[in-house]
Amino acid sequence: MSRIWWCFFLVSAVLAGASPPDPERVVIIANSADRESMELARHYAEKRGVPSNRIIAVRMSSAEEITWPQFVSTIWNPLLQAGISGRWLDAVTSEKTDAYGRLKIASSGHSIEALVVCRGVPLRIAHSTTFFNENSTPLNRNTAFRNNAAAVDSELALLAVASAPIDAFIPNPFLADNPDEAALASQIIPVGRLDGPTLADAEGLVDRAILAESIGLCGRAYIDLGGGPVNEGNLWLEGVAPALSALGFEIDIDRDAKTLSVASRFDAPVLYFGWYEWNVNGPFKSPSFRFPVGAVALHIHSFSAATLRSGEFNWAGPLVRHGVTAALGNVAEPYLGLTHQPQLFAAALVRGEPLGRAALLSIKALSWQGVVIGDPLYRPFATSAETQWERRDALGPVAETYARMRQMRLRAAAGDLKSALALGRAGMKKNPTLPLALTQAELLLNASDAPGAIRTLGVFTLLPSWREVDRPLVLEAARLLTRASDAASGCVLLRRLLDEDSLTVDFRQPALIQAIEIARVARDLELTARWQAQLDALTSKSHSAH
Numbered sequence: 001m002s003r004i005w006w007c008f009f010l011v012s013a014v015l016a017g018a019s020p021p022d023p024e025r026v027v028i029i030a031n032s033a034d035r036e037s038m039e040l041a042r043h044y045a046e047k048r049g050v051p052s053n054r055i056i057a058v059r060m061s062s063a064e065e066i067t068w069p070q071f072v073s074t075i076w077n078p079l080l081q082a083g084i085s086g087r088w089l090d091a092v093t094s095e096k097t098d099a100y101g102r103l104k105i106a107s108s109g110h111s112i113e114a115l116v117v118c119r120g121v122p123l124r125i126a127h128s129t130t131f132f133n134e135n136s137t138p139l140n141r142n143t144a145f146r147n148n149a150a151a152v153d154s155e156l157a158l159l160a161v162a163s164a165p166i167d168a169f170i171p172n173p174f175l176a177d178n179p180d181e182a183a184l185a186s187q188i189i190p191v192g193r194l195d196g197p198t199l200a201d202a203e204g205l206v207d208r209a210i211l212a213e214s215i216g217l218c219g220r221a222y223i224d225l226g227g228g229p230v231n232e233g234n235l236w237l238e239g240v241a242p243a244l245s246a247l248g249f250e251i252d253i254d255r256d257a258k259t260l261s262v263a264s265r266f267d268a269p270v271l272y273f274g275w276y277e278w279n280v281n282g283p284f285k286s287p288s289f290r291f292p293v294g295a296v297a298l299h300i301h302s303f304s305a306a307t308l309r310s311g312e313f314n315w316a317g318p319l320v321r322h323g324v325t326a327a328l329g330n331v332a333e334p335y336l337g338l339t340h341q342p343q344l345f346a347a348a349l350v351r352g353e354p355l356g357r358a359a360l361l362s363i364k365a366l367s368w369q370g371v372v373i374g375d376p377l378y379r380p381f382a383t384s385a386e387t388q389w390e391r392r393d394a395l396g397p398v399a400e401t402y403a404r405m406r407q408m409r410l411r412a413a414a415g416d417l418k419s420a421l422a423l424g425r426a427g428m429k430k431n432p433t434l435p436l437a438l439t440q441a442e443l444l445l446n447a448s449d450a451p452g453a454i455r456t457l458g459v460f461t462l463l464p465s466w467r468e469v470d471r472p473l474v475l476e477a478a479r480l481l482t483r484a485s486d487a488a489s490g491c492v493l494l495r496r497l498l499d500e501d502s503l504t505v506d507f508r509q510p511a512l513i514q515a516i517e518i519a520r521v522a523r524d525l526e527l528t529a530r531w532q533a534q535l536d537a538l539t540s541k542s543h544s545a546h
Helices: 012-017 035-048 068-086 152-156 179-185 199-215 231-238 240-247 316-321 342-350 355-360 385-390 397-413 417-430 434-446 450-456 468-483 487-498 505-521 525-545
Strands: 026-031 055-058 089-097 103-110 114-118 191-194 220-224 251-254 269-275 296-300 326-330 370-373
Touching: 026 035, 026 068, 035 055, 035 114, 035 199, 055 068, 068 089, 068 103, 068 152, 114 152, 114 355, 152 191, 152 370, 191 199, 191 355, 199 316, 220 231, 220 240, 231 240, 231 269, 231 342, 240 251, 240 342, 269 342, 296 342, 316 326, 316 370, 342 355, 355 370, 385 397, 397 417, 397 434, 417 434, 434 450, 434 468, 450 468, 468 487, 468 505, 487 505, 487 525, 505 525
Parallel strands: 026 055, 026 114, 114 191, 191 370, 220 251, 220 269, 269 296, 296 326
Antiparallel strands: 089 103, 326 370
C-alpha cells in the first residue's frame, strides 16, 4: 500500500458557502401501512425538530420493488397533492393526468430543504414496457438508456418538475453548466433515505449524524482505487484526496489492482471511497468491524444498493449494518458516468453542504439509479478540527486518539513539527495506543529522528496479544522500523505475528509477502527462506483449490 499524508490547516472560509439547513423546511414520507416506517418518521421528526405536520403518511406496498402504476398512484400523486396543499410545492394542478397517470402541474419550484424517505417506502421501480416511449427523449437513441427502471428517490427529486419523461434519465441541471438550466435547478429536491436491514439500523443513521455534527469526525480516510474496470473511476477517486487535504485526516491511498484485503490497515475508517466489487469483502467482512460515528462511505458499483434489507449482499445494506452514517449507491446499472462522482461529493461536503445537496452536486443523472442513504441534512464537517480538539474531553479515549492524530498532522503541515511531536508525546503518556504510536513514529522519521521512532514503536512489543484490528498495524510498524534502518526489529514483530495460528489465509499471504521483503532488508537468510517456503505452500494450495 502506498500512502500520502494530506494535512493542512482547515481554512475557515471552507464552510462559509453553506448555511445550516432548516429542519422546519423538511418533508418526511413514510408508509402508513408499515408500523416501523411510521415509527422511524416520528423518530426523525423528534430528533431533528421537524413539525409533525411535515410527515406525509401514505399507504403503499412494503416491497422494495414496485411497478410504475403503483409508484404513481401510491407515492407520486399523494405526495404531490400533499405538497400543493401544504404549500411547500409552488405548483397548481388541474387534476388532469399525463400518459403515466401523474397529475399534471404548473410549477415554479419548491420551498423545502430536503425530502426524507423512510424505511418501508419502496426502493426501486421496475422497467415497464407498457409505459416505455422510444420517442419520449433523444437519450433513447442509445440502447443502453432504453429503460425506465429507476430509484424511487431519484424520481422524487423531480416532484416539482412538470411533465418530466420517465424513460432514460434527466440531465442534472446542477452539473449541466448551462445558464438556461437555472429554472429547472430550482425545481430539484434533495432526497435522502433512512433505510437499512433493520429499523434500528435506520434510526442509527439519524442518531449518528446528529452526534457527529456535534463532536466532529474522529478517524482516518481510505481511498481504494485500482479495482475498477475504467480509468475514469480511478481519476475520480484520486480527486478525493485534494478535497479532504485541508481537514487534517490521515489518508491511505491503496493503488493495488484488488480491493482492500484483510491485511490492509483499516482502523477507524471515518471516510472511505473505493470500488469495484459486487459484495462487501476484505476488512468489511469481519464480524467485529464497525465504522466510527459519522462515517461517510462510497463504494462505486452498479448494484451497490440493489437491496437495503440485507446486511450481507451488495454494499449499501452491509455498510449501514456496520454503522455507517452516510452512503451513496445505485439500485441498478447506471453506467459509470451517471453514478455519483466521489471527488465532487467530497468537495461539496467539505464546503459545508448537507448530505442531500452534496449528493445532488455530484451526479449527472436524475430519474435514474442513484440513491442517497442517510439523513439529507447531515453535515459531516459542521464541527471544525479546532472546535473538536477544544471539546476533546467529551470524545472518549478512542475518538480522542484520532482527534489528537489529526491535530498532530495539522500542526506538522503548518510547519510546527515541534508542537506536533509534543502533542504526540503527551498522548503516549496519557493513552499509549498503537495508531498514535504509528503517527508519532512517522513524524519522528520525518524529523530525521530514527532512534525516537524506534523507541516509540516499542509499544507494539509491550502488548501480550494483538487484536484482529491491530494486526495490520503491526505490519505498518514493521515497515516503519525498516524505514528507520531497524529491519531486524521489524522481523521480530513479524515473526510473532506470523506464528499466530489463528491467522486466516487471506491475511497470511499478503503478510508473508511483506515479511519476506523486510527479512531480505535485514539480511536474515533463515527467515527469508522460511517465510518464502510458507508463501509457496499457501500459493500452491490456493492454485490446487481452483
